Amino acid sequence: MAQLTPEAIVERTIALADRLGLRPAGGNRWRGPCPRCRHRSLQLRAGDRGVLLTCWGGCETAEVLAAAGLGWAALGCRRLTPEEREAAEAAALERAKIAAVRRQERMALAGRLRALDAGLESAARQLAAICFAGAAGNTAAAAALYHAGLAQLRHLEARYARLIGDAPRMAA
Secondary structure, eight states: OOOOOHHHHHHHHHHHHHHHTOEEOSSSEEEEOOTTTOSSOEEEEEOSSSEEEEETTSOOHHHHHHHTTOOGGGGTOOOOOHHHHHHHHHHHHHHHHHHHHHHHHHHHHHHHHHHHHHHHHHHHHHHHHHHHHHHTTOHHHHHHHHHHHHHHHHHHHHHHHHHHTOOOOSOO
8 A cells, every 4th residue: 555645644534533423632633432342532643654543442443443344444554464563563672672772871971971070070170279379379289280180181081082982182
């Protein structure tokens, strides 16, 4: 079956809602009684690739369609074969695994960046102490603090560069 245009999907959704006796619920959604279980739990909406039919009472889509005397073609789609369904489920599971790994990587990266931010704050405090010591005329203390702060900044930049895969920018 060919891919439906968004306009065709909306038209099909409206026609199906009329046939099932559903009422508009706003935002390309219709609600009303399920033809199978008779609860007011049926929802119909225009999806990206066809009409989406959901019975919140627990009826399967095939059962709702059969009770209404309709087939899968009424939704603008066809029923998947067991092999197609298995392949789609495997692909969805793989996408979920990849998303979980990426989420863990982002969380780990965020933790490392928070640690680097704390180190940079410490280095900034040291540089502020250098300015204070230099202003007080204690040049030996200012020089020692300056070299310690610079070493800490180089160390932090090297860690940051390894973290994001960038080359160090500071001169040695």
